[in-house]
Amino acid sequence: MLTADQAEALIFDLVTPLQPTQDTEVVALTAALGRILAVPVSSSLDFPHWDNSAMDGYAVRHQDVQQVPTTLQIVEKIPAGQAPQRTLQAGQAARILTGAMMPDGADTVVMQEETQRQGEQVTILKAPSPQNFVRQQGSYYQAGATLLPAGQAIAPPAIAVLAAAQCPQVTVFRRPRVAILSTGDELVEPDQPLQPGQIVDSNQYALTALVAQAGAEPLSLGIVPDRPEALKSAIATALDQADWVISSGGVSVGDYDYVDRILSQLGATLHLRAVAVKPGKPLTVASLPKGDRTQLYFGLPGNPVSALVSYWRFVQPALSKLSGRAEGWGPAYVRAETTQPLKAGGQRETYLWGRLGLTEQGYRFTPAAGGHSSGNLINLARTTGLAILPQGQTQVAAGEPVRVMTL
Numbered sequence: 372m373l374t375a376d377q378a379e380a381l382i383f384d385l386v387t388p389l390q391p392t393q394d395t396e397v398v399a400l401t402a403a404l405g406r407i408l409a410v411p412v413s414s415s416l417d418f419p420h421w422d423n424s425a426m427d428g429y430a431v432r433h434q435d436v437q438q439v440p441t442t443l444q445i446v447e448k449i450p451a452g453q454a455p456q457r458t459l460q461a462g463q464a465a466r467i468l469t470g471a472m473m474p475d476g477a478d479t480v481v482m483q484e485e486t487q488r489q490g491e492q493v494t495i496l497k498a499p500s501p502q503n504f505v506r507q508q509g510s511y512y513q514a515g516a517t518l519l520p521a522g523q524a525i526a527p528p529a530i531a532v533l534a535a536a537q538c539p540q541v542t543v544f545r546r547p548r549v550a551i552l553s554t555g556d557e558l559v560e561p562d563q564p565l566q567p568g569q570i571v572d573s574n575q576y577a578l579t580a581l582v583a584q585a586g587a588e589p590l591s592l593g594i595v596p597d598r599p600e601a602l603k604s605a606i607a608t609a610l611d612q613a614d615w616v617i618s619s620g621g622v623s624v625g626d627y628d629y630v631d632r633i634l635s636q637l638g639a640t641l642h643l644r645a646v647a648v649k650p651g652k653p654l655t656v657a658s659l660p661k662g663d664r665t666q667l668y669f670g671l672p673g674n675p676v677s678a679l680v681s682y683w684r685f686v687q688p689a690l691s692k693l694s695g696r697a698e699g700w701g702p703a704y705v706r707a708e709t710t711q712p713l714k715a716g717g718q719r720e721t722y723l724w725g726r727l728g729l730t731e732q733g734y735r736f737t738p739a740a741g742g743h744s745s746g747n748l749i750n751l752a753r754t755t756g757l758a759i760l761p762q763g764q765t766q767v768a769a770g771e772p773v774r775v776m777t778l
């Protein structure tokens with residue numbers, strides 16, 4: 372059985388990211404939050420566009436104000452947004468407001484608090500250093516350089532940059548389409564009354580939410596009964612309609628676990644059938660050609676916690692690579708102090724769910740109260756981190772450090 376790290380590496384190798392030549396769309400900047408830039412963005416303008424004042428005060432010639440106090444003649448008032456009309460001559464100053472363009476001839480700004488105004492004259496009380504309070508043209512960015520690289524996720528600060536660079540529309544990668552199937556005769560929709568032995572298909576809802584949260588487009592295809600023909604046609608439809616398919620259930624060794632067999636019948640290559648992790652040991656990863664692309668199929672285990680842990684650990688990073696992000700695909704880990712003792716069987720790398728918090732003293736992990744069985748989705752509800760105990764380790768005492776995967 373492969374370790375989690377080996378399985379992760381194998382899966383990353385199977386992923387071909389969306390291509391900037393064919394997998395893009397143009398969206399309004401107002402709809403670009405969370406999307407991935409498909410082409411680099413640059414600007415034909417310098418930032419700042421022109422020398423401007425960082426303060427409300429007076430634009431002066433530095434050579435005029437080396438000996439203070441000195442009194443200068445105010446020849447112009449320059450509000451932000453207006454072009455200066457005059458070139459400063461010896462002995463002259465311009466009243467200037469924050470953000471306004473520097474007039475020709477001036478090289479320094481004296482803040483208002485260090486001056487005294489009398490009518491159309493201003494006395495400079497303190498000698499400024501050269502270029503004081505001048506935001507120089509091009510000092511933040513020079514025209515033509517890359518402003519934002521392709522593969523960057525568009526967060527609110529990047530939206531500010533795109534707006535400033537006059538990009539009302541941006542070219543982003545399309546959202547990958549991910550079909551989601553739940554397999555199992557026992558499953559029913561949340562609004563159905565339960566017959567003895569039935570359970571609600573919670574995985575469908577959890578996986579749909581997770582796929583949407585990852586910035587992909589979920590295609591929820593519902594429940595498929597444990598009948599080979601029904602499963603075959605459902606999987607074939609899912610593969611037809613989506614880039615990738617995620618199913619849950621039917622990947623272990625039971626009498627009704629048909630997923631792997633059907634994938635083989637559909638011509639898929641099975642790369643992985645199990646990983647040495649708990650929960651989430653059964654995990655089917657298969658690939659199929661579709662045109663010039665490779666589709667991936669993730670058969671997650673049916674147990675609700677196993678399905679989510681497998682998704683977080685293996686599917687989400689792969690989806691992140693597919694989406695066109697240039698970096699940061701993998702899960703992020705931190706070292707945290709556990710507030711409660713942690714226990715594991717030791718045979719497989721073990722993931723314990725709980726809450727990860729950040730305090731002034733660093734990260735703290737508190738495992739969810741109650742049983743850590745892979746069927747217990749109830750105490751999973753407030754999970755924000757997974758503590759990882761390596762194979763062979765059976766406990767971590769309270770107050771000791773543990774590696775935690777952030778969610």
Ligand SMILES: Nc1nc2c(c(=O)[nH]1)N[C@H]1C(S)=C(S)[C@@H](COP(=O)(O)OP(=O)(O)OC[C@H]3O[C@@H](n4cnc5c(N)ncnc54)[C@H](O)[C@@H]3O)O[C@H]1N2
Nearest residue numbers: 553555572573574575620621622623628652672673674677
């Ligand atoms: N003899 C063995 N039995 C099992 C093994 C094993 O190694 N040898 N592995 C166990 C482990 S570990 C897991 S995990 C499960 C995985 O089982 P499957 O992927 O085949 O899933 P099912 O058998 O279909 O269902 C398992 C469990 O999960 C519930 N389930 C299924 N789908 C959903 C859903 N959409 N929403 C909520 N709950 C779901 C299902 O009712 C079962 O209780 O196999 C072990 N067995």
Ligand code: MOO
Nearest residue numbers: 650651652677745
């Ligand atoms: O590994 Mo299973 O995923 O323990 O329940």
Ligand SMILES: [Mg+2]
Nearest residue numbers: 621623625628
């Ligand atoms: Mg089974």
